[in-house]
Amino acid sequence: MTSTRVTTETVLSLLRSDPQSEAQLEQLAREAQKLPVPELVYLVETRASTEAAILFRVLGKVTALAVFEALPAPHQAELISALRTQQVADIIGDLDPDDRASLFDELPASVAERLMHGLDAEQREMTTAVLGYSRESIGRYMSPEVLTLSPGWSVREALAYVRAHAVGPETIYLLPVVDESRILLGVVGLRRLLVAEEDSLVGEIAHLAVSATATDDRELVARRFSAAKLLAMPIVDGEGRLVGILTVDDAVGILEEEDHEDTARTGGAEPLPSSYLSTPVLRVVRSRIVWLLVLAISAILTVQVLEVFEDKLDEVVILALFIPLLTGTGGNTGNQAATTVTRALAVGEVRVRDLPRVVWQELRVGMVLGVVLGSLGFIVAGLVYGPAIGMVMGTTLLSICTMAAIVGGLMPLVAKRVGADPAVFSNPFISTFCDATGLIIYFTIATAVLGL
Structure with a gap:
């Protein structure tokens, strides 16, 4: 703990000195790499945009991606505006489609359009699919990258397929079973698949899915997800065709955002778009003044x-x-x-x-x-x-x-x-x-x- 605190103070000291030379930036990079990701997230969130951009720029690609994914979408947008480098384009390409869509919501249209053009055709198609739903619907938070199984496959064939395609999808712990038209027939847990007889058919071991329609309200779906203690939930369109999957981290994120909003409004204020320490004073004032005026009048x-x-x-x-x-x-x-x-x-x-x-x-x-x-x-x-x-x-x-x-x-x-x-x-x-x-x-x- 003491070592982390000393390293953090060193990083802050370097940032305050506005490092410009290659030697200073190399020293900052060495010190930053000693810090755990949560500490780096805290530093990026709570520093001014210029200092946050300098710190983020010296991080390695893997660390930078982990830090970027942990930031809320509004803060990601601020960071992108301050960076505008190839590093940003590479990180956005590595994001999940739903996280990418949330980020694009916070960016100016011109910046979002430029970044969208930098994606490959498959990434652009998946991101566009998520952006097609309203911000209050669960479809905006699902991942369209889903590993599906056919009911006519044997367990042996299904396991071979999962092994060959396990890298891309956001989760493989819950595997939807669909027909030729992508109509959702049921789901199979990875554990159930592993312990089943290899000659059994997937359709025989599948069970009914707890699913939601992509246009359903995000909070209601997230509450149902939490109540059922799920790891993932298939998302379908109005005709029952599988369009994506909601994972536990996205459901928890929705509930945290809703609770944050309710807590702020219960206290007579609007929720802040980013962390408290990095929010400008006038933005904090704006989040409170309207309610104070309403209450004063009432x-x-x-x-x-x-x-x-x-x-x-x-x-x-x-x-x-x-x-x-x-x-x-x-x-x-x-x-x-x-x-x-x-x-x-x-x-x-x-x-x-x-x-x-x-x-x-x-x-x-x-x-x-x-x-x-x-x-x-x-x-x-x-x-x-x-x-x-x-x-x-x-x-x-x-x-x-x-x-x-x-x-x-x-x-x-x-x-x-x-x-x-x-x-x-x-x-x-x-x-x-x-x-x-x-x-x-x-x-x-x-x-x-x-x-x-």
Whole structure:
């Protein structure tokens, strides 16, 4: 660990000195080759584009390819813009078609077109096939390089075929079985093929495949892939013909991207296109400012509510002391419910048609939480400020917890129903909504109990 840290500091020192001479670049190359790929990926991701390009240029071809494949597509695009060398063309030719398509999405059209022309005919055809699907469909993430078997082959023939063609495809652990028209008939695992009798037919040992259509939503397919604990999944067209295969690394990548997006939006920001340290300050500001403006405008509702009940506050000033507690409790309760339901939606535990059941569940949860917190509020506030204030606090906490839990559980389902991102409807909007509504409940109860 210490050796790696020292080498990293040496590499950073060389990069900061802007190496130009051949001797400096050779020294940088020697030091960089001592570092493991994850450390090189971190350095390329977190340095300025010029320094990242210099470091990448001195890497050997095998190491450079491993580093490049580990970078997210937006960062790959930045690196290409900074390099523009033959090394880039060679690396792009070695990428899998789906990874190549993701990279081309991030590049300017002129750069992508030039790189596409640098591919050979087979690579260009496979890349074009993947690019033909929308960015939200699973077809964009499949690999069209698939090793297929015929149901009429013997196990002996199938094994010989796999040995002869094992280098090109992205995976050989799951082998689709197709007929002459490439209609998917089933799949055979490599282990099953290895232990089967050599005279058995492939069609006899094949089993039904868990597959997806190329136009299916990428997140839904990736969730199903993960739930079934697959290593690979055949992808077919609308007529059941095999067009590609989804591998576990691509499924995991989709889920990580979706979770990253949901986490950012739940916190009231847009996801960053590349690593945090390499993202320009103005880009980080842009990812946050829109949501802050929306929330600031929506928070005006809270101010207007306070203005409406201003005379009540003048009569019983003590009511103002509890406003932060009540708004915070309502927002937190709603956020907890929204986070739980959003996650349940993502993993398929809840569907839009389950809305009544979700409301009933959150109604009961909210009431139990409200009884616990309301009882505590009644006792504490009653002892300090009198029974009347205690009654107001206890009843308000019960009402706010129940309302916030229902709203928090409801909004992600409503968002899903109208085609919006459930995460967008979560924490920021729920907090603002519960603040305003909670204050209305608070002052309504205070007016009734205290006779204001």
